[in-house]
Amino acid sequence: MLNSSLMRLPSRVKTMADLLSELTLLFKPLSIYLLGGLTATLIAEAVTFKINPFKKKQLQGPLAKYDMKIMRIIESIKKVAVTAGFKYKSASTTREMVSYLSAKFPEQQKALTPILTSIESHIYGGSPLTNNDFSNYSRWLTVAPMLQVVKSRVKV
């Protein structure tokens, strides 16, 4: 293919000494393929990093370094606690919210205690999270919306 391209070049061009020009002419017949490849790469980049609808929300602030699942569970505990009537302040801690929830929903205490321990030991004690911790979180995350509904019914 390369040889045939060279064959088709005018004799004036064939004698050109400039390397860049030679290469440009050499790859000219392949330009359509190169353009296609470049377009595909750009589209892939755009889809992956810029307009990805599944992209995870980036955490801000000092907690950014912690596991996303921990942040989801803390957010969920906070939502349920606030719905249940917890007066949230910026200085409120997860332990305070869990204590409040345990008093409000005593049946949840058994599930919340290991979750609180794993959150605190990971954030403050540097302990790695285990599969057991993740399954505890998942279980709670399925229960949490129901607790919010229970509270809203009570309110009505």
Next chain:
Amino acid sequence: MVDSGSDASGSQKQGESLIEDIRSISEIKKITEAIESQVGSYVVGWEGITKSLIIALLTGGHVLLEGVPGTAKTYLAKLFSDSLSLTFKRIQSTPDLMPADITGSHIFNPKSMEFEFRPGPIFANVVLMDEINRAPPKTQAALLECMQETQVTVDGITSRLQQPFMVIATKNPIEFAGTYQMPVAQLDRFMSRLIMNYPPRGAWVEVLKRKNDRGEVVNVKPLVKASALISARELIQEKVKVSDDILDQITELVRSTRKLPQAVLGASATAAVSLLMASKGYAATVGGRDYVIRDDVKAVVFDTLNHRLMLRQEGPSTPSEEYGLVRVRGIIEQTVNAVTS
């Protein structure tokens, strides 16, 4: 005036199940609960105070108990000390108490024709300085070196004090006649100031019931040996982890007290160290944890900072002690909220 003292060797004979060594944080929590339960069977309504005394003992701190007369400050300090197999000395502060009455002095021995050092009551594990503000500042200053460096210098000779060493001082905030204001440097040596005002009505009834049933009989057994307390202290120092977030929070909390418009003087660097150590102690003794959480800092912040803030006078021209405390509490709460946001 040195009132009374008890010796560890004598106490050890009484306690058969004395704990000699502590090897884990969970053991520290168990011991704390045992001491608290024993002291709580004689003194009603001061469980938190006993806990704070244990925290200070296990983190190398000293405690100032402040409250109106008749709130069992001295009794509590004595019971606490009796629950530990440690040497205990009590100093009753008076306006004519001299530094040598605390540290000891060289006395001429006519037999050996030499001056011999007679140690003062400071040479004990637990020293109760009763009504500390009745001693003049010169005498209070004799405690500075002991409390900060766990050593005492008399006539140029420095002697190490026994370990563990702890000063428990009591102070009555109501009476002013024959008392001296405590110097700021002296106050800063105390890890925490614990406020003991009148307990709630239920506790009063319980006190009367127990007095009626038991009278004056006190049978407190020593539960822990000095060696176990030293091991516990080392465990807390070495094993209880403090994350960078917590260190930042403590630093910011203490620094922000110096920027308060209401404060003439904010908390010092010593206050930050005290807050850190008290938080570590709280994590181990109350939580049984080997890491500090934000709740630990919040739990000890008032006791650690309340005596270190000097506020500008506001409101009543002669503010009561209670008014002052309520104000300090409010300011500390505001500071905590501002820092953790």
